[in-house]
Amino acid sequence: MSIQYIFEILGTIVFAISGASAADEKSGHDWFGVTFVGFITAIGGGSLRDMLLGSYPLVWINDVNFIYAIIIGIVLMRIMNASIDKYRREIALFDTMGIALFTVLGTAKTLDLGFHPVIAAIMGMFTAVMGGVLRDTLINATPVIFRKEIYATACLVGAVLFLILDSFDVNRTFNFVLSGMLIITVRQLAIYYHWSVPKFGKS
Amino acid sequence: MSIQYIFEILGTIVFAISGASAADEKSGHDWFGVTFVGFITAIGGGSLRDMLLGSYPLVWINDVNFIYAIIIGIVLMRIMNASIDKYRREIALFDTMGIALFTVLGTAKTLDLGFHPVIAAIMGMFTAVMGGVLRDTLINATPVIFRKEIYATACLVGAVLFLILDSFDVNRTFNFVLSGMLIITVRQLAIYYHWSVPKFGKS
Amino acid sequence: MSIQYIFEILGTIVFAISGASAADEKSGHDWFGVTFVGFITAIGGGSLRDMLLGSYPLVWINDVNFIYAIIIGIVLMRIMNASIDKYRREIALFDTMGIALFTVLGTAKTLDLGFHPVIAAIMGMFTAVMGGVLRDTLINATPVIFRKEIYATACLVGAVLFLILDSFDVNRTFNFVLSGMLIITVRQLAIYYHWSVPKFGKS
Secondary structure, eight states: OOHHHHHHHHHHHHHHHHHHHHHHHHHOOBHHHHHHHHHHHHHHHHHHHHHHHTOOSOGGGSOTHHHHHHHHHHHHHHHHGGGTTTTHHHHHHHHHHHHHHHHHHHHHHHHHTTOOHHHHHHHHHHHHHHHHHHHHHHTTOOOGGGOSSOOHHHHHHHHHHHHHHHHTTOOHHHHHHHHHHHHHHHHHHHHHHTOOOOBSSOO | OOHHHHHHHHHHHHHHHHHHHHHHHHHOOBHHHHHHHHHHHHHHHHHHHHHHHTOOSOGGGSOTHHHHHHHHHHHHHHHHGGGTTTTHHHHHHHHHHHHHHHHHHHHHHHHHTTOOHHHHHHHHHHHHHHHHHHHHHHTTOOOGGGOSSOOHHHHHHHHHHHHHHHHTTOOHHHHHHHHHHHHHHHHHHHHHHTOOOOBSSOO | OOHHHHHHHHHHHHHHHHHHHHHHHHHOOBHHHHHHHHHHHHHHHHHHHHHHHTOOSOGGGSOTHHHHHHHHHHHHHHHHGGGTTTTHHHHHHHHHHHHHHHHHHHHHHHHHTTOOHHHHHHHHHHHHHHHHHHHHHHTTOOOGGGOSSOOHHHHHHHHHHHHHHHHTTOOHHHHHHHHHHHHHHHHHHHHHHTOOOOBSSOO
16 A cells, blocks of 8 residues: 555545535535535545546546545544534644645646646646535535635645656655645645735726 | 336436426526526436446437437426426426436446446436536526435435345346335435435534 | 637637636636636536547647637736726627637537537537536526527527538538638627527416
8 A cells, every 4th residue: 555545545534524514514414415515525626637637447436445535534524523613723734735635646647647747737736626616516605716815826836846846857755745745835824824816807 | 129228218308307497497597598407407417427437428429319308308398387386296206206217227337337336326326416416506506415305315225225136136127126116215205204314413 | 730720729718818807807806716717618618528528638638739828818818907898899709709619610520520410519519608607607607508698509500500511511611610600690699689599488
């Protein structure tokens, strides 16, 4: 079992928690609704990436461990429920670790399939944020990409660092850690100091 | 022409009616809008399943009869229009038959393609409910999976029965009928007695 | 570089502008949000078509020029920003040219892949309007297919003309121009005279 695999499973658990937590908070859904949203959040980004690239079979469809990871996330979330307000900051940190992980894994996979680095960066970012976009569409919240504090942009920045280091043949594992840390740092600083991307228009 | 094929075409007509009816009720759309929503409702679930599985070509893309079935559904819906309030209960029953049908067909297809039973159950449920989820996203209604009365959960229950019976080599047609009947029974009882899945959180 | 390729790139720029403009107007998003919506608007329709047809690799994934075209569209949009209200009619005309272009290109591609003409017409229309549907879902606006004035129906009409002329072996380029002009004419007349598709129901 490679470290990468363990990270993928952990990222899946984290995103299932984030999805379930958002669905429960928004409208107190039933067990099925919460699980469904957790599921879509966890597998949405990677599935969209692989469907866009035509890279079949999708990861979770050929490895049921990802389904079990989602169920574990949902159950964990239910157990923590009473104290979820206490752990709000830890959950935000988990989400940040999730997007960092999924960005570097998605970027690396796309690159390894032979696609252009620009496409790899886009796909890395998609892997990280598209599950959240689907979650927010389902529960009718403002899509995560429109969040005030820097979010998807941090993923893009990390993906670009990964691509630069990879072009210098930097060791993969080392590159994963460095690029992932950059995403986590940018995102956490953005939350702390309320950094945001400049407005586009004049309004 | 197999019985399964006739059922698929019937399910398509039923879902086109359900989609068209929802679009018309929500905002009195024009012919194009109503037909578009009916179309997405009818082909959405099966298309998503096949795109996730990488099972090309999609059924309706290689067999124009499904397109004609949708048009028949839309026209039927327009003809019944005056009396649609009278037939509200019959339409709900049709929708239930549609999800029962699509669940067992989707589960069987995924299993026959060689995927894990857990994936087959998820795909069966997706086939049944994802057209409705897309419909509700388009017309900006609460997604069908968040309905109060047991809905998608009935599909999952039916898919699990199908998988159990299949593992005992029960005759396919007999299994279709039994598992489909279970879905219809659970869903109709849920409507009648207002059964719902327990809430996830404490709120 | 074929004329068709130039048209595809131009259509991509136009749709990126239309997406960015809608996102900026709706809620004054930041640079990332506006670019993201412009991107989805530009590649959404063609990507959905190719994913439904199983036609891999997707056009923009194998040709980074489409990504650059989107960036050019976003930058152009930002430069014009001050005078965008002045050019509202020109932008609507651009959008119309975009849907005309994408309809005929999408119809032709689907036909050339060997699919049924009915599927080709649907896919041509999807290519033109689905990017806009995704854009409107993301920014929570009424989907473009529900617009009052004839929109997607004009694409269908143009696709049908293309298929009829193609069945008579009319020269491709000539057919592109004729069918595209029909879409532009129908859509512009619809805007001018407030033509709409008849309501479906009685409400």
